[in-house]
Amino acid sequence: MPNIRLAIVGLGKIARDQHLGAIAATDGIDLVAVASRNASLENIHCFPDIDALLASDVDVDAVSLCTPPQGRFEQARAALMAGKHVMLEKPPGATIAEVFALEALARKQGVSLFATWHSREAAAVEPARRLLAERRIQSVEVEWKEDVRHWHPGQAWIWEPGGLGVFDPGINALSIVTRIMPESFHLVSSELSFPANRAAPIAADLEFQTASGTPIKAAFDWRQTGPQTWDIRVSTQEGDVVLTHGGSRLIVNGEAQIVEEDREYRSLYKHFVDLVSSKRSDTDFSPLVHVADAFMLGRRNVVESFED
Template identity: 65%
Template sequence: MTPISLGLVGLGTIARNQHLPALAATPALSLAAIASRNARLDDIAAFYDVAALLASDVRVDAVSLCTPPQGRFAQAQAALRAGKHVMLEKPPGASVSEVQALAQLARDRGVTLFATWHSREAAAVEQARTLLANATIQRVDIAWKEDVRHWHPGQEWIWEAGGLGVFDPAINALSILTRILPDPVHPTGAILEVPANKQAPIAAQMSMVTGAGAPVEAVFDWRQTGPQTWDIRVQSDLGEVVLQEGGARLVVAGVAQINASDAEYKRLYARFVDLIARGQSDVDLAPLQLVADAFLLGERRVVEAFVE
């Protein structure tokens, strides 16, 4: 079978650390071109932007976008209009409505659009989903705390409007939450702590509730140094079900069930290949909608300026 020829747009940290190794491990995909303003790869056709890539003679069947969410709509729109299958790094866009528009365009053009949530591919997420499918959820607590200076050094876009701030990592927790719970959730309130010199929050608290009335409390913080915290604790009639280390580790009623290494992006690209083969799209906007709701409902509190 001829591999799917793919163009990778954006060659920053996430592309180099995750996308390139995952592509190399996916025989059904062949990296044919790079579009990046500042970076190149040896022996791979390189272009300044996606427009130049699409206008070239290099054949690409699909495009994977690893650029910041601001401005990504135009890139995805151009690729879809050119008849290319498109994979979106998370968050899939700067707004819910723009991704909805892309989904409609993909349907109209008969191509695949895949809005990815890499944390859903963590090793323990699907088993947690299966365990909780018929459980009675009593309460959920999320603690997602990390050091922005370590994970996003010098990335100013993430502090700008549309960059999400602390919700860039927090949306990973929300993507897991909306995958494992058998009942939808909606926010009832939020507090957004915004540095005096930035547009996006450095910390946030969200109060949510499931359709059955169980409370969900989340604390997100970008100021944690030392060991990082990525935990979701679900109290249920099965006992406590805990996802740790971003979904890589599962503990049920105090007993460890899964503790596995990272293969999230390999699974994402395998899913992309499968969606293309089936002529389907996968655009679940539930995590992004929760973030949008937090900004709608959130009380904004100005905190001390952030200095890199």
């Protein structure tokens, strides 16, 4: 099969930090075009938006959408209607209904749709999943705290409806927990802290429960400075299983098992190549469902204003 000819839509921070290098390191895929209002790349076909890209004579097989979730539905729909395979940066959309609509459209068009969760590709996630399948889980605690000014400098869209606020990183934790837990879980309470001048939360405290009654607690916060915290602690009758550093490190019963470098986006693009080659889709929207539930059950607390 010839290499997939890929276009990136949205050449912002995440595309430059993660996507470009991962594409260059992945066999079977070539970046041939970019659609971005404010950025371009040398020696690559560049367009102001996806409509101009799709109307051009540049041959593109697939589109990777790296734009904010608000407005992404129309971009994804246009690409799917044009017969292009589509890869969605997380979160896959701004609402639950729209991502299921895209899934149905991709099926109808006979093309691949990939809803990516980069944190699931961290080195310790699959080993933790296999380990927990054999253990008796007692409780789970998630602590996901980082500095929004460092990771999203000047990005106003994250504070608008559909931008998710602190759930932009928090959904990464939920993508891991939904992967490693042997049974499903649902939300039972949600406390959301909204800055007085923002439309999206800056912190969240959540409580979930599995079907068998196992408690899961999660604390997300965007106000942490200094060292960042991305930890998931699973207490089992056989001892503790801890994922740290966003899922790249695994500690079992106090002993380090896995410590590896970041390969998340390279793994995503490798999987995308496999999906397109085999004409399959990968559309697990469960992390976004949990975020939607957090807003539905969320008790709103107003905290001090946030200035970037």
